[in-house]
Amino acid sequence: MNTLEGKVAIVTGGASGIGRATALVFAREGAKVVVADIDGPGAEATAGQIATEVGGTPAVAVRADVSDPEDCRRIVQTAVDTFGGLHVLFNNAGIIRRTTALDLDVDEWDRVMAVNVRSVFLMCKYAIPAMTEGGSVVNSGSGWGLKGGGNAISYCASKAAVVNMTRALAIDHARAGVRVNSVNPGDTDTPMLRDEARQLGEDWAAFQSDAADRPMGRSGTPDEIAQAVLFLASDAASYITGSALVVDGGGLA
Numbered sequence: 001m002n003t004l005e006g007k008v009a010i011v012t013g014g015a016s017g018i019g020r021a022t023a024l025v026f027a028r029e030g031a032k033v034v035v036a037d038i039d040g041p042g043a044e045a046t047a048g049q050i051a052t053e054v055g056g057t058p059a060v061a062v063r064a065d066v067s068d069p070e071d072c073r074r075i076v077q078t079a080v081d082t083f084g085g086l087h088v089l090f091n092n093a094g095i096i097r098r099t100t101a102l103d104l105d106v107d108e109w110d111r112v113m114a115v116n117v118r119s120v121f122l123m124c125k126y127a128i129p130a131m132t133e134g135g136s137v138v139n140s141g142s143g144w145g146l147k148g149g150g151n152a153i154s155y156c157a158s159k160a161a162v163v164n165m166t167r168a169l170a171i172d173h174a175r176a177g178v179r180v181n182s183v184n185p186g187d188t189d190t191p192m193l194r195d196e197a198r199q200l201g202e203d204w205a206a207f208q209s210d211a212a213d214r215p216m217g218r219s220g221t222p223d224e225i226a227q228a229v230l231f232l233a234s235d236a237a238s239y240i241t242g243s244a245l246v247v248d249g250g251g252l253a
């Protein structure tokens with residue numbers, strides 16, 4: 001249980017769902033973790049849970065909006081100032097709007113792009129120079145970054161951008177010893193997925209019964225995604241960069 005011993009990690013969107021689960025997994029594996037989220041109390045709660053479970057002071061919370069350049073710079077600076085360096089970045093924060101192009105406001109399109117896409121550019125812009133010993137960046141894509149999906153035009157566009165931006169980043173920074181991969185979850189039982197059911201006006205049971213997307217008959221758990229992120233973040237994935245790892249119980253297949 002010391003896969004990330006001696007490493008410093010940033011998890012954006014660490015207050016909830018996949019981000020919270022990953023921050024906990026990283027800490028259990030020995031990493032010091034910066035938990036960043038626009039939900040300040042939620043980020044504090046994750047850091048507190050890490051302190052309780054893992055002990056010591058292995059986590060610090062930062063309230064930040066990842067679409068904002070100054071906030072992204074501050075997240076990275078917190079890692080360096082608090083823990084003395086940076087090795088792992090999980091760009092996980094994301095939002096979804098479940099509408100077609102016809103019903104989506106222009107402002108909402110811009111917000112989804114800013115939170116899901118610009119954030120990855122900004123965090124990499126500031127984090128990669130801080131990875132002076134090399135590092136691993138994992139970006140949160142989605143099954144819907146690799147295929148289309150209904151009623152999610154801005155989200156599908158944003159996640160396809162993340163998948164291909166990941167490949168471009170991987171090429172640019174390979175010689176600096178920084179690997180960049182995307183993890184692409186299928187439906188995962190988090191507050192976001194439950195909110196999607198609400199946005200579509202479907203009750204949770206009906207939403208869950210879409211068998212085509214769930215060959216295993218269930219959604220994933222946040223911890224199942226976190227374990228895949230841990231693999232990509234760790235030295236076990238030392239020759240993997242530019243890849244898109246699908247973690248969806250066979251949904252894309």
Ligand code: NAD
Nearest residue numbers: 013015016017018038065066093094140142187188190192
């Ligand atoms: P979630 O809503 O449970 O958590 C997302 C977190 O991101 C929240 O804590 C939220 O406060 C934070 N956040 C939102 N906007 C932010 C901003 N501007 N700045 C900083 N933090 C912000 O969602 P989740 O399901 O855990 O999703 C995590 C990632 O996984 C997202 O990128 C999502 O698109 C992706 N994903 C999720 C699923 C799924 O089924 N849950 C499937 C595929 C991909």
